[in-house]
Amino acid sequence: RAKVLAIANHKGGVGKTTTAINLATALAASNKKVLVIDLDSQGNASTGLGCPTPKRVETISDVLLNRTYIQNAIYSTEVDNLSLIPATTDLVNTEAEIGSGADSYHLLQEAIYPLRSRYDYIIIDCAPSLGTLTLNALVASDRVMIPLQCEFFALEGLNHLIQTISSVKRELNSDLDIEGVVLTMYDRRNNLSELVSQDVRTCFGDKVYQTVIPRNVRLSEAPSHGKPILLYDIHSAGADAYLALSAEFLTRETLQ
Amino acid sequence: RAKVLAIANHKGGVGKTTTAINLATALAASNKKVLVIDLDSQGNASTGLGCPTPKRVETISDVLLNRTYIQNAIYSTEVDNLSLIPATTDLVNTEAEIGSGADSYHLLQEAIYPLRSRYDYIIIDCAPSLGTLTLNALVASDRVMIPLQCEFFALEGLNHLIQTISSVKRELNSDLDIEGVVLTMYDRRNNLSELVSQDVRTCFGDKVYQTVIPRNVRLSEAPSHGKPILLYDIHSAGADAYLALSAEFLTRETLQ
Ligand SMILES: Nc1ncnc2c1ncn2[C@@H]1O[C@H](COP(=O)(O)OP(=O)(O)OP(=O)(O)O)[C@@H](O)[C@H]1O
Numbered sequence: 259r260a261k262v263l264a265i266a267n268h269k270g271g272v273g274k275t276t277t278a279i280n281l282a283t284a285l286a287a288s289n290k291k292v293l294v295i296d297l298d299s300q301g302n303a304s305t306g307l308g309c310p311t312p313k314r315v316e317t318i319s320d321v322l323l324n325r326t327y328i329q330n331a332i333y334s335t336e337v338d339n340l341s342l343i344p345a346t347t348d349l350v351n352t353e354a355e356i357g358s359g360a361d362s363y364h365l366l367q368e369a370i371y372p373l374r375s376r377y378d379y380i381i382i383d384c385a386p387s388l389g390t391l392t393l394n395a396l397v398a399s400d401r402v403m404i405p406l407q408c409e410f411f412a413l414e415g416l417n418h419l420i421q422t423i424s425s426v427k428r429e430l431n432s433d434l435d436i437e438g439v440v441l442t443m444y445d446r447r448n449n450l451s452e453l454v455s456q457d458v459r460t461c462f463g464d465k466v467y468q469t470v471i472p473r474n475v476r477l478s479e480a481p482s483h484g485k486p487i488l489l490y491d492i493h494s495a496g497a498d499a500y501l502a503l504s505a506e507f508l509t510r511e512t513l514q
Numbered sequence: 515r516a517k518v519l520a521i522a523n524h525k526g527g528v529g530k531t532t533t534a535i536n537l538a539t540a541l542a543a544s545n546k547k548v549l550v551i552d553l554d555s556q557g558n559a560s561t562g563l564g565c566p567t568p569k570r571v572e573t574i575s576d577v578l579l580n581r582t583y584i585q586n587a588i589y590s591t592e593v594d595n596l597s598l599i600p601a602t603t604d605l606v607n608t609e610a611e612i613g614s615g616a617d618s619y620h621l622l623q624e625a626i627y628p629l630r631s632r633y634d635y636i637i638i639d640c641a642p643s644l645g646t647l648t649l650n651a652l653v654a655s656d657r658v659m660i661p662l663q664c665e666f667f668a669l670e671g672l673n674h675l676i677q678t679i680s681s682v683k684r685e686l687n688s689d690l691d692i693e694g695v696v697l698t699m700y701d702r703r704n705n706l707s708e709l710v711s712q713d714v715r716t717c718f719g720d721k722v723y724q725t726v727i728p729r730n731v732r733l734s735e736a737p738s739h740g741k742p743i744l745l746y747d748i749h750s751a752g753a754d755a756y757l758a759l760s761a762e763f764l765t766r767e768t769l770q
């Protein structure tokens with residue numbers, strides 16, 4: 259049965275998509291069967307995994323609005339063991355259509371149920387928001403991984419995110435827990451990164467991965483070639499970091 | 515009559531809040547009367563202008579839900595000529611409450627109407643989304659300033675943003691236009707910044723400001739002290755850039 263992992267943080271630009279794409283690829287490279295679900299109308303995870311807009315025929319919008327079976331929306335990426343359910347800008351209208359009533363939060367959970375036996379991991383890339391789509395992701399997930407940029411504004415929003423996760427756990431999905439916090443865009447040259455990192459480790463202890471993702475330009479170049487970092491530049495610091503994160507993630511799995 | 519300017523881009527982490535805070539401060543330093551409206555539940559603009567959470571008694575949520583007169587929600591910052599209407603995490607619920615029907619998009623426009631004679635500029639910091647709150651900002655605004663991070667993913671979403679602005683202009687606010695595109699977090703050391711910058715200037719021509727905001731760590735340190743860059747470190751490259759942006763913005767004003 260697949261483990262469903264939401265990559266979430268309503269602070270924008272903290273590395274959610276970069277983590278979803280590259281962790282998923284590293285897990286696939288360790289022979290795990292992985293599905294990435296793009297739940298952001300920007301469609302960055304779809305682009306970064308080499309699925310251009312014209313190829314996004316059936317998308318997560320169609321699945322959520324019951325216009326297609328989820329199997330029909332699965333796109334095979336160029337990475338072995340890695341599939342994708344793409345997103346388009348339609349998702350903005352889909353979220354408005356779903357609304358925010360009590361029965362709008364289980365749609366994704368119900369939709370992915372038939373797929374749970376076919377994968378080892380289902381990874382959901384969330385938009386920078388705590389709206390209906392992200393709540394759907396949290397209800398559908400077993401765990402949440404929180405990418406945290408080593409910046410002050412990113413730290414400020416963390417409490418609100420933790421509270422939202424707790425209330426989803428209390429009211430909608432009692433299985434939900436935090437898988438871990440991964441520090442991203444760490445810059446050795448700048449003091450702020452170290453201050454934020456120490457702060458987070460004090461508050462969250464072991465929940466914070468030992469692996470820290472450094473700021474590495476190759477990570478931001480890779481998406482323009484539609485490739486995850488492991489295919490774009492396996493020798494980069496970014497690739498090393500996501501391979502290490504995947505190894506640490508799997509080690510924790512076996513310990514749990 | 516105040517000019518109302520939305521700082522918008524649904525891509526996360528591109529420098530919306532940093533631009534709202536520091537452009538507003540630079541305009542206030544040129545003796546313009548300026549109001550910043552924080553329309554993001556993260557409340558980063560409120561924090562960055564020195565309004566801590568306990569001081570956010572009446573907020574933009576109260577204004578939008580008609581729980582208070584807008585005059586009561588105005589907070590005086592430590593910068594002369596600069597006031598703020600703060601935001602809290604309540605805004606997540608406010609957005610859900612407002613919903614997305616035809617009559618939900620004019621609430622902010624109506625609320626700020628009585629203030630337009632008291633300020634030269636009203637600057638709205640938007641959340642990384644194209645949902646109801648950002649649509650309210652676009653309906654209430656005369657112009658939109660688009661901060662654009664010099665990264666591939668940021669470029670990818672630009673079309674969708676432009677389309678949204680055009681449909682708001684067509685259906686809800688015929689005065690709306692793009693004020694300009696400002697390139698942010700430009701890093702001379704990395705090729706990608708220059709590629710993105712050339713791409714954007716080819717597509718948008720004069721709409722792109724000559725002023726480019728460089729990546730500068732002092733800009734990301736300032737908010738942890740609750741100060742705009744002009745108060746935190748007037749001699750930094752970040753302060754220079756926002757002073758230059760303000761000057762270029764005002765020059766364009768007089769030319770229009
Ligand atoms: N470790 C890193 N080093 C350098 N650049 C990075 C790194 N991680 C991400 N980036 C770049 O920073 C930008 C933001 O990252 P990304 O888009 O993954 O964040 P996000 O949280 O998914 O953003 P959004 O909130 O818009 O969904 C992107 O342009 C990405 O390529």
Ligand SMILES: Nc1ncnc2c1ncn2[C@@H]1O[C@H](COP(=O)(O)OP(=O)(O)OP(=O)(O)O)[C@@H](O)[C@H]1O
Pocket residue numbers: 268269270271386409410411412525526527528529530531532533554558640641642698699700727728729730731733734735737752
């Ligand atoms: N020119 C710059 N140089 C260095 N850091 C910057 C610069 N501009 C912004 N930052 C930092 O980058 C992060 C993202 O910027 P900011 O929060 O202003 O973006 P945003 O678009 O408002 O994000 P969100 O989408 O979450 O609202 C912040 O931590 C900020 O301090």
Ligand SMILES: [Mg+2]
Pocket residue numbers: 274275276298302384385
């Ligand atoms: Mg993303």
Ligand SMILES: [Mg+2]
Pocket residue numbers: 530531532554558640641
């Ligand atoms: Mg912001």
